Amino acid sequence: MLNTIHLVLKIIPRKWLITLALIVMGLFSFLLLGVMSIFIAAMGGESGTDAGDITYTGEGQVMNVSPEVLKWEPTIRKHAKAFGVEPFVALMLAQMMQESGGRGSDPMQSSEGAFNTKYCKSPNCITDPDYSIWAGVQEFKHAIERAGVTSPGDMDHIKTALQAYNFGTGFFDFVNSNGGKYTKELAIKFSQEQYKKVAHTGMYHCLRPEAVPYQACYGDIVRP
Known part of the structure; x- marks a missing residue:
């Protein structure tokens, strides 16, 4: 051979x-x-959830959210109606898409929020999706009120509210101390500063490749 x-x-x-x-x-x-x-x-x-193609029209409509998110629309609407924010249901769907893609037992990522008083405060501690949405809707309401949102079309203030939902209420003070208006650069700077404080814990990492060059690994800098 x-x-x-x-x-x-x-x-x-x-x-x-x-x-x-x-x-x-x-x-x-x-x-x-x-x-x-x-x-x-x-x-x-x-x-993770690649939500970069989400489109919120500002007129109560949202495009390109997953079926996993859309299945929670009745639950979101139920709690939104109870707390007086039903006109913002589409925006909360976009928020859920950004936070979890509708997956898991804490689809609104409410575990670390102020309105979670039943479960621990660590990420994904909530094991009841309905409770997650109940707490998340209240967190959302607090965010849009704190940001001064006047309507579903008030995109300037909505951007601040959505970013604060993810970052925490400290982002409101940060924005007010730096011009009073949301910008992507402010979100990156806030994330960088907060990440420096918590990087040693090993609990935080960049959720998206876009954040790696900036070392903006606290929260999620990609917002609608």
């Missing part, structure tokens, strides 16, 4: 062998890149 292979190699011109080797290597590299791309996409889908 080896003799046959050696004979074939002697017969085939050297330049053809080089060309064949390059073709084989190219095919192998292409297949390897394909496998890696599939793996990375799968990992990305499991590690």
